Amino acid sequence: MIVVLAGGTGAAKFLNGLVQVVDREDIYVIGNTGDDAVFFGLHVSPDLDTICYTLANEVNHGTGWGLSNETWNAMATVERYGGDTWFHLGDRDLGTHLYRTARLREGATLSLVTQEIAEAWRIGIDLVPMTDSPVRTYLELLDGTEVAFQDYFVKLRHSVPVTAVSFRGASKAVPTEGILEAIGEAEQILIAPSNPIVSIGPILAIQGIRELLEKNRDKVKAISPIVAGLALKGPADRLLRELGYESSVVGVAGLLADVADKLVIDEQDMALAKSISEMDIKPVVTNTIMSTPELAKNLASVVIDC
Numbered sequence: 001m002i003v004v005l006a007g008g009t010g011a012a013k014f015l016n017g018l019v020q021v022v023d024r025e026d027i028y029v030i031g032n033t034g035d036d037a038v039f040f041g042l043h044v045s046p047d048l049d050t051i052c053y054t055l056a057n058e059v060n061h062g063t064g065w066g067l068s069n070e071t072w073n074a075m076a077t078v079e080r081y082g083g084d085t086w087f088h089l090g091d092r093d094l095g096t097h098l099y100r101t102a103r104l105r106e107g108a109t110l111s112l113v114t115q116e117i118a119e120a121w122r123i124g125i126d127l128v129p130m131t132d133s134p135v136r137t138y139l140e141l142l143d144g145t146e147v148a149f150q151d152y153f154v155k156l157r158h159s160v161p162v163t164a165v166s167f168r169g170a171s172k173a174v175p176t177e178g179i180l181e182a183i184g185e186a187e188q189i190l191i192a193p194s195n196p197i198v199s200i201g202p203i204l205a206i207q208g209i210r211e212l213l214e215k216n217r218d219k220v221k222a223i224s225p226i227v228a229g230l231a232l233k234g235p236a237d238r239l240l241r242e243l244g245y246e247s248s249v250v251g252v253a254g255l256l257a258d259v260a261d262k263l264v265i266d267e268q269d270m271a272l273a274k275s276i277s278e279m280d281i282k283p284v285v286t287n288t289i290m291s292t293p294e295l296a297k298n299l300a301s302v303v304i305d306c
């Protein structure tokens with residue numbers, strides 16, 4: 001079994017490559033829920049939904065999140081009333097949040113509801129939230145205020161400097177049932193090319209997960225989401241710098257060296273391979289830009305075989 005720690009769009013693209021080289025039933029994805037938020041009373045799990053929609057080939061390719069062939073009539077009505085519409089929930093996507101919220105209210109766990117949603121989309125992999133407990137990523141801004149992840153990422157367009165990141169609830173959260181066993185049994189554990197601070201960080205903050213990865217470090221391979229010092233999408237490069245890390249594959253290696261034996265980096269970062277190997281993590285150099293499903297497949301096969 002291949003266990004994958006995954007955030008949002010970058011992880012989803014990588015998984016779309018992985019399912020072309022590994023049988024879907026052998027893939028077990030631990031998804032970040034620190035981005036989760038409630039809008040209009042509805043529980044939204046963006047990273048879980050992005051993975052689900054992408055593997056169902058139903059994701060909106062323009063944005064990398066939400067559903068294709070979307071309409072925005074419900075939001076237009078909210079707009080008419082002057083309601084908050086900065087977080088865009090399409091009419092098709094709303095169905096997911098209506099169902100998830102109703103099931104949670106009936107007492108179902110997030111992991112059970114996620115399994116029902118994944119099965120309904122026939123994605124064929126195990127998609128498991130990192131915990132069934134509430135964990136929320138907060139970012140502290142220069143003026144000392146703390147904002148929830150979506151307020152930072154969408155409302156503020158992640159255009160504000162960050163001084164600290166915290167995962168509220170993580171210290172009390174236990175891993176979803178089955179996660180620790182899956183990590184223990186896995187032939188390989190992959191850390192997807194997601195933001196190491198706000199997408200992978202929350203997963204590693206759940207009791208027992210980081211420790212178990214350290215114990216199984218020889219099976220862990222990470223793919224850098226940073227190429228030539230930049231994030232391909234989102235604020236990973238700025239967050240690294242703002243939180244005192246180098247915005248480079250060396251910075252990513254510093255963050256993940258305790259839990260990963262290998263770090264897959266792009267050819268553009270070939271010159272940094274030596275510095276990485278001096279950090280006790282083995283560099284694997286290949287093309288990591290997944291601009292087509294074919295390239296995602298190539299990356300996945302390099303990762304599996306290295």
Ligand code: FO1
Pocket residue numbers: 007008009035044045046047049050065066086087088089093150153154
């Ligand atoms: N990202 C945006 O930049 N703007 C949005 O309006 C937005 C809405 C949205 C709705 C559902 C969903 O599953 C994801 C959505 N995202 C949106 C992406 C979301 O912010 C994710 O957390 C990021 O992709 C980071 O993983």
